[in-house]
Amino acid sequence: DGGITQSPKYLFRKEGQNVTLSCEQNLNHDAMYWYRQDPGQGLRLIYYSQIVNDFQKGDIAEGYSVSREKKESFPLTVTSAQKNPTAFYLCASSMGARGSNQPQHFGDGTRLSIL
Amino acid sequence: GENVEQHPSTLSVQEGDSAVIKCTYSDSASNYFPWYKQELGKGPQLIIDIRSNVGEKKDQRIAVTLNKTAKHFSLHITETQPEDSAVYFCAPGGNQFYFGTGTSLTVIP
Numbered sequence: 640d641g642g643i644t645q646s647p648k649y650l651f652r653k654e655g656q657n658v659t660l661s662c663e664q665n666l667n668h669d670a671m672y673w674y675r676q677d678p679g680q681g682l683r684l685i686y687y688s689q690i691v692n693d694f695q696k697g698d699i700a701e702g703y704s705v706s707r708e709k710k711e712s713f714p715l716t717v718t719s720a721q722k723n724p725t726a727f728y729l730c731a732s733s734m735g736a737r738g739s740n741q742p743q744h745f746g747d748g749t750r751l752s753i754l
Numbered sequence: 755g756e757n758v759e760q761h762p763s764t765l766s767v768q769e770g771d772s773a774v775i776k777c778t779y780s781d782s783a784s785n786y787f788p789w790y791k792q793e794l795g796k797g798p799q800l801i802i803d804i805r806s807n808v809g810e811k812k813d814q815r816i817a818v819t820l821n822k823t824a825k826h827f828s829l830h831i832t833e834t835q836p837e838d839s840a841v842y843f844c845a846p847g848g849n850q851f852y853f854g855t856g857t858s859l860t861v862i863p
Contacts, residue, residue: 643797674853681760681843681853682798697851729797733850740786740805740848745797 641666645730645746651754652717652724660715660749662730669735671713672743675699676727685728688713717751725752756781756847760854767834768862775857777844778826784847787820787827792841792856801842802829834861 643664652658664671670689674682684697688707702721707713713732717724727750731743757780767773777787785806790798804811804818804827811818815834820827827846831838839861844854 645797679856681758681855682845683853684851687851731797742788742800742803743798743845743850745790745799747795747797 643730643732643744643746645728645749647749648747650749650751652751653754655719657716657718658751660717660728660730660751662713662715662746663711664713664732664744665711666732666734666744667710668732668744669710670733670739671707672731672733673697673703673705673713673715674729674731676729676748682729685715727751756784756852758844758846758852758854760844760857762857763855764858764860766860766862769834769836771834773829773831773834773838773859773861775829775842775844775859776826777828777846777854779846780825781847782822782825784825786848786850787818787844787846788850789816789818789829790843790845790853792843794840798843831859834859836861836863 646661672687673685686705688694704716727748729748730746733741733743735741759778788803791801792798802818815832817830841856841858843856
């Protein structure tokens, strides 16, 4: 079955630690996205990538970093500079690039908490 | 960026009744209007979408209507069932970078 796989499902971060969230898709989609969701709120865009080796900041990129070395993979690193990392992180992909009017396909998220 | 507002934020209906959720947006260039359903602990899933050359689209018990002049579109769910209980999000625009704040729908059996 085609889809998006996020891992791990739950992650705990210690003070001063960087952690990396995995996102893999086998849909052959060009575009991939990372969102942050806080309780009772909508999704806010962290980073997006339209093509391999290229990515753009979203509205809340500070304290996060990404890479896109392969089409299928778009890992997100939450750095120690992100002072309030506790949230539900969602990865998505879509066919086509920005403005293509295509739906996004989401993974089932990673819940990150501070120890 | 796009300014997206979604109302109501919570909605409770009796099983079998209808539910309507409205989404307003600011970018008049937006031409793609999807609705997503998010169940607890899961990622959102597309349930219906509409493009700007169409005013209404229906898929069994769900429908979406679009008013481009007034810059809003609505999700209609008829004959609601307990499994419709979830959080619903709109995300207008071709980029879909901006999501509404969500509507928590509870269907009471």
